[in-house]
Amino acid sequence: HSKSPSLHRLKCVQVLPKQALDDVNFATNPLPSVSPDLLHQMVYDALVWTSLNGLVVGDRSLKKSGTVPGVGMVHAPFSLLPVNFPESHWRQACELAPIFNELVDRVSLDGKFLQEALARTKKVDAFTRRLLEIHSKMLEMNKKEEIVLGLHRSDYMLDDRTKNLLQIELNTISSSFAGLSCVVSELHRTLLNQYGKYLELDFNRVPQNTAVTGFAKALAQAWKDYNNSRAVVIIVVQPEEHNMYDQHWLSMFLREKHGVRTIRRTLAQIDSEGQLLPDGTLLVDGCAVAVIYFRAGYAPSDYPSESEWRARLLMEQSSAIKCPSISYHLTGTKKIQQELAKPNILERFLENKDDIAKLRKCFAGLWSLDDSNIIKEAIERPELFVLKPQREGGGNNIYGNDVREILTKLQEEDFEELNAYILMQRIFPVASSSLLVREGIFHQEETISELGIYGAYLRNKDKVIMNDNCGYLVRTKVSSSNEGGVAAGFAVLDSIYVN
Numbered sequence: 001h002s003k004s005p006s007l008h009r010l011k012c013v014q015v016l017p018k019q020a021l022d023d024v025n026f027a028t029n030p031l032p033s034v035s036p037d038l039l040h041q042m043v044y045d046a047l048v049w050t051s052l053n054g055l056v057v058g059d060r061s062l063k064k065s066g067t068v069p070g071v072g073m074v075h076a077p078f079s080l081l082p083v084n085f086p087e088s089h090w091r092q093a094c095e096l097a098p099i100f101n102e103l104v105d106r107v108s109l110d111g112k113f114l115q116e117a118l119a120r121t122k123k124v125d126a127f128t129r130r131l132l133e134i135h136s137k138m139l140e141m142n143k144k145e146e147i148v149l150g151l152h153r154s155d156y157m158l159d160d161r162t163k164n165l166l167q168i169e170l171n172t173i174s175s176s177f178a179g180l181s182c183v184v185s186e187l188h189r190t191l192l193n194q195y196g197k198y199l200e201l202d203f204n205r206v207p208q209n210t211a212v213t214g215f216a217k218a219l220a221q222a223w224k225d226y227n228n229s230r231a232v233v234i235i236v237v238q239p240e241e242h243n244m245y246d247q248h249w250l251s252m253f254l255r256e257k258h259g260v261r262t263i264r265r266t267l268a269q270i271d272s273e274g275q276l277l278p279d280g281t282l283l284v285d286g287c288a289v290a291v292i293y294f295r296a297g298y299a300p301s302d303y304p305s306e307s308e309w310r311a312r313l314l315m316e317q318s319s320a321i322k323c324p325s326i327s328y329h330l331t332g333t334k335k336i337q338q339e340l341a342k343p344n345i346l347e348r349f350l351e352n353k354d355d356i357a358k359l360r361k362c363f364a365g366l367w368s369l370d371d372s373n374i375i376k377e378a379i380e381r382p383e384l385f386v387l388k389p390q391r392e393g394g395g396n397n398i399y400g401n402d403v404r405e406i407l408t409k410l411q412e413e414d415f416e417e418l419n420a421y422i423l424m425q426r427i428f429p430v431a432s433s434s435l436l437v438r439e440g441i442f443h444q445e446e447t448i449s450e451l452g453i454y455g456a457y458l459r460n461k462d463k464v465i466m467n468d469n470c471g472y473l474v475r476t477k478v479s480s481s482n483e484g485g486v487a488a489g490f491a492v493l494d495s496i497y498v499n
């Protein structure tokens, strides 16, 4: 895949471990003023900075690092320098956030649309079926959410061929890295402030990242609207969480900037400690809950027994503000993303023609697998497609030859099973050269980047209190890797250098 020189990152400096520095060939170095010594100094400074400033995750090789804070930390994997990103595309991505927020809200209110769009998925995907069953129950009860809170992240890649910004997906549950993405932007601004003169880079071109303060503000405002000063925000967590510091960043801002207390509980704990009062108040461990913020519950593995499903249902039935509600969760599924990309569907939910055009412009090709022509095409040219099940959290998609094999097999043996998936145009993003730092070691790699834009939406009955774009996340991974998750071990945290 060819590189585009104009978008090529400034960071193509060949760096090898210290002992091999003599072998470095600087003939292709576009930054002649950067000596290997200076680069080592930068990496060293960056590593110290991450440790002093909480750009950390739990170290999986150490016991308790996923359960006890302050024990067994390692710096989050990061890119030494930010990735070049065109200003126009940066603006475009930011502008889309409030439009997607509004779209999610509108779609979530159409229970019939959600049920119908997911009806065939439900038959072959037990996880989606369980979510839909909770959704059905809420529809039957005529449950109304007066206050809704969405903390989303819409992810994009820059298509190398067309130079279009294309959406990968929209996350409506457990959108992660609002905390650490801000810290990595600060790291880059700090490094460029110090070393920018040698690199001919200006730290002001790394946008200040407001993700964590934006999310904290939205959670705090929701908490306020709930109007019970003794109530808490509950963070629904996995029993083991190596990305806990990302979450603690948010809790810290809630506490220190807004005076809001958070508690952390697993789904199983909520099942045993949770209780619904007749007026709908959710009590957990005797504490009234104003806002339920899910950082778990998006994957089948989060529900190992009926206990977790009971907790999810209990929370949904309560009057607490759910971030997200079951309908917001379902709106974020890949199947709904694909349905919304069909002709004339956006028009059902939004009135503003400009907004609709802006959304459509960032949609990649998306297909359901009831179309035998597209199945045939994907079997013939699988490298042009990604096959996606209804899953979150990275590592679930199917690429290349596996697409051909699965489609061929299902087409012959189990046609219904095809409904578990959607098919998406494979995006080939602009490639760069990056210095990736992982566990204190740096590597130069050819990489691709994914830009996530956070969005916060708060509505109280028919009053929209907040509809903001707030901050961003960049994840950079080696070009040869298919998946992109940082937590899943594929990517590093990054930020952008706007130009």
Ligand code: ADP
Pocket (backbone or CB within 6 Å): 155, 168, 169, 364, 386, 388, 391, 392, 393, 394, 395, 396, 397, 424, 425, 426, 427, 428, 450, 482, 483, 484, 485
């Ligand atoms: P998840 O909800 O598991 O994060 P995604 O749709 O974001 O699912 O896919 C995971 C990763 O796979 C993305 O971060 C991206 O790196 C890669 N990916 C997803 N869709 C595409 C696509 N259409 N083209 C290229 N890469 C993709």
Ligand code: MG
Pocket (backbone or CB within 6 Å): 169, 170, 171, 391, 392, 393, 394
């Ligand atoms: Mg996702």
Ligand code: MG
Pocket (backbone or CB within 6 Å): 155, 168, 169, 394
């Ligand atoms: Mg994703």
